[in-house]
Amino acid sequence: MAGKNSFRNHSERKLLVLVDMDQVLCDFEMRLLQEFQSRHPNDPFIPLEERRTFYARDQYAKIRADLADNIRDIYNSEGFFRDLPEIPGACDAMKELKEMEGVDVFICSSPLTSYEFCLKEKFQWIEEHLGQEWLDKIILTKDKTVANGHVLIDDRPNIKGAIRKPIWEHVVFTACHNVHSDIRGKRRLDNWTDGSWRDLILDLQMRV
Ligand SMILES: Cc1cn([C@H]2C[C@H](O)[C@@H](COP(=O)(O)O)O2)c(=O)[nH]c1=O
C-alpha cells in the first residue's frame, strides 16, 4: 500500500501546466494581418498596436461588415493554421518545460467550430514545431474551464465556460489585443524570451 500512496503523492506534487496555442505558441494575429493586407490592399486595416477585442473579427466588424467576413475567410482557409509563425522562444520554452522535473505540460487550445482545416493543421503545427511526441500532449476543447491543471497560460483575458471557478490559475500571456485589458489581479507572462517564465514556474511549483 505504501507504494500506491507514494505514487499518488508523487503525481499530486507535479505541476500541471496548460499552455494555449494561438497567440501564445503561434502568432495568429501577425499572420492574419499580413494575409489581410495582401488579399485586400485597398481596404482599411487595424495595426496590431490598435487591436483591442479578443476576436479580430469583432473589431473589423465595427469598421465595415464585409471586412469581418474577409477576416473570417482568411482564418478558415487551408494552410492558415499550419503556417502560423512561432511566437519567439515558445517552442524552446515548451521543450524545456517538458524536461523539467516535477512538471507536466500540455497544449490546451480551442479549435474553430468550422474545423475543416483548423483541427488537422493544429496537429501538423505541433508535430512540425515541437515534434511527434507532443501529439500525445494535446487538449482541444471549446471549453477550457473543464480542463484540469494548476495553471493555464492563455492570451484570452476572460475565459468563461461551464465551470464558474476553474481549478487552474489563469496567467495572461500578453498579446496585442490584451495589453490594455483589465485582467483583475491575474498575473501576466509577457514573452518566452526574457526567462521570466522560469520564475513563474518556480513560484507555481512552491504552491503545489
Ligand atoms: C482572433 C480570432 C480568433 N479566433 C479563433 C481562433 C482559435 O480557434 C480561437 C482562439 O483559440 P485560443 O485557444 O483561445 O487561443 O479563436 C476566431 O474565431 N476569430 C478571431 O478573430
Ligand SMILES: [Mg+2]
Ligand atoms: Mg489564444
